[in-house]
Each structure stands twice: as structure tokens, then as C-alpha cells.
Amino acid sequence: MKPGIHPAYGPVVFRDANTGNAFLTRSTATSTDTVEWEDGNTYPLITVEVSSDSHPFWTGAQRLMDTAGRVEKFNRKYGRK
Template identity: 55%
Template sequence: MKEGIHPNYRDVVFLDLSNGFQFVTRSTVNSKETVKLEDGRELPLIKLETSSESHPFYTGTQKSVDNLGGRVEKFRNKFARLGLKK
């Protein structure tokens, strides 16, 4: 492998601000904040707005917004009053 072209991966803590869930993974992202874990390690801290623990798609709380049908159905409903005269 070539020297000096590969990123420097290290352990990083990601914290989900919406529910307090945190997990450790390897990343190259830089951070000015650190956090001390229960095992005594001090790792960089990255704060997230949402993660797989709080996102509606992954938690199963996602709601379907499309209740009027697809694009064609919306177009037909919008221009139904004009109609075709025979």
C-alpha cells in the first residue's frame, strides 16, 4: 500500500441529542470535544441531531403523507372540473 494516502481512522463517540443514545465507531471526523467513557478511555465526541435510534424510518413510527395518490391522480383531481367536452 502507498504511504500517506490513507485516512487516519480512530475510535469516536457519536451522541444522539434527541434521546441521549451514544455509540462508539471508527471515523476520521475531527472534534474539539471529548468524552470519558465508563472503561476510562477519553474519545472525541460528535453530536448528532438524529441517529438510527431516533429516526422515524428506523424506529417504525414513520407516517405516510401521500394520502391523495400519485402525481397523475393529483393532476386529474386538479383539472377534473375542466373536463373534455365531446
């Protein structure tokens, strides 16, 4: 790798905005917000809207799509004449 062309890679805390769950990982993302972690160190804080803690696929709260209603709506709008 060439020196000086890659972004800094370091520890960052990501917090889910919906559930408040936070986890410490490494990333190139940066932030001016900081948080004191469980180990007593201060890390940059990135707030995300959706994480595996709140995503419907991972929580099992998926909604079923009303495909019949969508087909009927399509047929009313573009139906055969």
C-alpha cells in the first residue's frame, strides 16, 4: 500500500438511533461527536438510523406486502381497455 493516500482506520462507536444499542468496532468513518466507552476511553460516535439491532429482517418484524392490492391498483391505473 502506498503511504499517505489511505484514510485513518481506527476504533469508532456506532449507536443505533432507534434502539440506543451501541457497539465498538474499527472504521474509516469519523465524527466530531465522542462518547466514553465501557473501558474508560473516549471514541468518535457515529449515530446510524438502522443497524442489525433494529432492522426488520434481523428482528423478525418484517411486514408482508399486500401484493394483491398492488396488482389491483396497477390494473385500475393501467388496466386493459
